[in-house]
Amino acid sequence: MKFPFRCFTLLALVLFYSIANAQTSDPAKMKSFIDALMARMTTEEKIGQLNLVVGGEATTGSVVSMDVSSKIRKGQVGGIFSVTTPNRVRKAQEMAVNESRLKIPMLFGLDVIHGYKTIFPIPLGLSCSWDMQLIEQSARIAAQEASADGLNWTFSPMVDISRDPRWGRVAEGSGEDPYLGSAIAKAMVKGYQGDDLSAKNTIMACVKHYALYGAAEGGRDYNTVDMSRVRMYNEYFPPYKAAVDAGVATVMTSFNEIDGIPATANKWLITDVLRKQWGFRGMVVSDYTSVNEMTSHGLGDLKTVSALAIKAGLDMDMVGEGFLTTLQQSLKEGKVTMADINRACRMVLESKYKLGLFEDPYRYCDENRAKNELFTEANRKQERITAAHSFVLLKNQGPVLPLSRKGSIALVGPLADSRENLVGTWSVAADYANPPISLLTAIKQAVGSSANVLYAKGANLTRDADMEARVSIFGKKMERDNRPADVLIDEALKVAAGADVIVAALGEAAEMTGESSSRSDISLPSSQKDLLKALVNTGKPVVVVLFTGRPLVLPEEEKIATAILNVWFPGSEGANAIADVLFGDVNPSGKLTASFPRSVGQIPIYYSSKNTGRPLVGTGFEKFRSNYLDVPNDPLFPFGYGLSYTSFGYSEVKLSSANLKGNQKLEASVTVTNTGKYAGEEVVQLYIRDIVGTNTRPLKELKGFRKISLQPGEAKQVNFTVSTDDLRFYNNDLKYDWEPGAFRIFIGTNSRDTKSADVNWTK
Known part of the structure; x- marks a missing residue:
């Protein structure tokens, strides 16, 4: 459809007048504005608003958007993610506002999961603080920093309930309980969005992954989910609904299928439950290429699955471009209606309106904010406090903790001098050129000249070099020592011989959890087990500082270690926070939000289980009762568990x-x-x-x-x-x-x- 130049000029003036007078807080004015804008849009331009592309380095799939600039100029891009900094965002936004026909600004998003430049503990760790004020503040700081660097949308919070720690993305959620998960969902939405989405220091939240993603069979990522609707409503839906009730602006569909239909095309899920039952009025976006992936699920070719998705109520297609390339043909064939396209387009435009982008497309492009509000001393101080409150003291025999700042301390383990891994998975905006200080450095700084700190690596993360390479990604490298394992252990024992107490920094690397990081064996790698046994055999107290993104199977470690302090992946100031707790400057108060199993065979394991008709009475084995031959029924560490230096x-x-x-x-x-x-x-x-x-x-x-x-x-x-x-x-x-x-x-x-x-x- 072609427009004469004078008509185009008139339209531009009308739009400019409307934009200048837009009121982001008035629903009636928003409707009037969007009605007027959509009346001027072609079908092609409406479909273009439904296209979310990736424009930077951070991707979560094998597909990367192509020809982004030309698509922006053609009005074929509604939003872009992984483009950051005010300068880069402004250049891209100028392309949309100055070079596309209707000058519609774009959304700019990123996976701001547990902090932006100031990285907070992984969400599972945050949840263990049980402190809604700290959790909300972490999201508030993330929004402040992200918006200062050009962004207005985060794909967070992730609120999936999970009772299977084999699933790598358990690190991104709040554990096993719907009540606590709901409280955290509300706190995160409030932190990101504040009271006014049009404020320059707030961003749109996106609750994910809707729905049931944490119940993937076998704990294997992207896998099938199958459960009763009674369980859905009582145990898995509440955190999503809590986010909706808190006013979350957007919702992301999950990769898994539900009742045989992938979530991205599940009309019952998106329209009947989310929109009609819960009253959600915002935008629904797919996960990364999840529209396209429905072809592999077996629902048809790209045109077919794209039509199914928009008919189900999906508004925006992330990266896959199925909407962009097929909806016009489906419209001609009667597979979708203009009403479907109009609904989706309206949801996208309303999101932009609520952010104030039509009033000022460059409201997030302030270079001064970027210079003054990122990774500030105040933000790092808050992160240090938050991290210390996320730690869970699992054992403290003696008690050996807190440590005294005197004598000699041996620090050993593959994570003792690791820096990049402290920030954990999904820390895409972290500055890996200047990573956090290591635990070794933090302990040395904490004791000063009062104690002698000795160090040895003692073991590689794992004996499997290929496995270690698989998790040394996204800037989180592990420095592998190629000497024989017994040589590394002997070196550690020599260091330990001169120490009064041993601190063993053990556990997982950051990318052993997170997306596509499921593990069938969630015990400590054998290289670290052997190191710990050797250290314990010295007869000296051994304090395990445990880095992990999931509950691990630790029955042997719990038995032989003198103390275990679970620090998850604690973030930018995490090493300092660990030192604060080890030396008693902060008393640990974290409580587990996910049960720690005794063995993988107990999974799924969670506290809110039900009785069988033959429940076990007591703890010992009893024939013809619901129990195991080889282990007790109960977890090693239950939900809500956590010790203190006091009682x-x-x-x-x-x-x-x-x-x-x-x-x-x-x-x-x-x-x-x-x-x-x-x-x-x-x-x-x-x-x-x-x-x-x-x-x-x-x-x-x-x-x-x-x-x-x-x-x-x-x-x-x-x-x-x-x-x-x-x-x-x-x-x-x-x-x-x-x-x-x-x-x-x-x-x-x-x-x-x-x-x-x-x-x-x-x-």
Whole structure:
């Protein structure tokens, strides 16, 4: 369709007037503006808005966008990701605004998963803080930095519930529990988006991966998911819905299939549940080439699957360009309607409107902000605090921790002097030319001249050089020592001989978790196991500093190590934060958000399991009961578990009443006392069991938590208000309601170690 020059000039003036008077906070004005703009758009231009391309180095698939500049000029690009810095973003945006016919600005996104330049702990680690203020602040700082560097959209938070630590992307989520996962989803959305998306220091959040991605069979990435809808609604959907309720701007579909239909073309999922049941009014984007990948799922060629996706309710096609290349033909053939295209186009344009891009396409292109707001001292200080609160003390025999700043300390292990791996997976904007300081450097700085720090590598990450090469990617290299394994261990033993205590930095490399990093064996590599055994055999106390992006299988390590401090992948100031905790400047307070299995054979393992008809009574093996011949049923470390340098005592649970009716509320309380020698923080956890129901119900469900701080000898009463809202669940008819009867209230330090009291609740 061709336009005479004078008509084009008139249209440009009309658009300029409309843009200059746009009000991002007024829905009626937004609708009027988008209506007027879409009336001027050709079908080709509308479809162009649905095309999201990759324009930088960070890709998560084998496909890379081609001829991006020419497509922008033709109005065939709605958004671009992996283009950063104000200068580069401005140049690309100028191309869209000055050289395309309708001058529609583009979205600019990036996977800002746990920080931008200032990298915070991996999301699984963040979740172990159980501190919503810290978590929200981490997202706020990420948004501040990302928006200062030209971006307005992040593909985060990832809220997939996962009970299978073989799945590499467990590192990106908040663990196994829907209640805690929902609270974190809300905090992350609030942190990214603030109260005003049009503000220059906020960005659009994108909740992912919708839906059920964390339940991939066998823990293998991209794999099939198959579960009942009762389980979906009760256990896996809540964090996505919480993000929607919090006002998340965009939603990303997942790679997996659900009920035999890939999520990207699942109309029930996108339209019936997300839009109609939950009331989502934002934009839905595919994951990287997930539209195209439906061909491999077996749903048809690119034209067929693209039509299925837009009919299902998908608005934007990430990288695959199936929409761009096939929708016009499908429209001619009646496979899609103009209404489908208009709906999707409107969702994309509304996202841009809400960001204020029509008012000022260059609002995120301020060079001064980029100079002054990235990787600041204040941001790094906040990251250091947050990292220390994410660490989970799994064992502390003696206690050997905290360490004294005196004598000699032997630091050994393949991760002791590693720098790049501290930031973990999905840290695409980290500065790998200037990586964080290593744990070795941090410990030396922490002790100064007060103690002698000795170092030896002791072992390679793994004996398998090919495996080590596979995970030495994305700037996170491992320096392999090609000397024989026994030589490395002997060197470590010589260093240990001159030390009073040994700190062993063991675990995974950063890219052993994350996307496409599933593992069938989630134990420590044998090279590190042998090193640890040799160190323990010296008879000296051995403190394991455990780097990991997932729960590991650690029964032997738990038995022989003197102490285990799980530090996940702690981020930009992570090494300093580890030193803070090791030497007692910070008392660890993290609690696990994912159970640690005793063996891979227990997986999936999670605290909120249900009884069988033949439940095990006690912990020992019993024939014809639901148990294993070779290991106990329970995990090595349960959900909610985490030690402190101090100790906490819990009183019995007190209830305001043992009998309630209707909408009456229950007050449940305990008194928690710091019975140790250090000031410390404790996460007090409330669980509920619905003892009898029309559906079988979990043995425990988290329904509340409080993080408190106590001085030595101090006691506090911790109160929880329980209402019938906390008793609701989806039954087989997917009706969300509560049922009268007996309930058990548990309060404790983790999901295993609790006190309880019973209440009867009638309607």
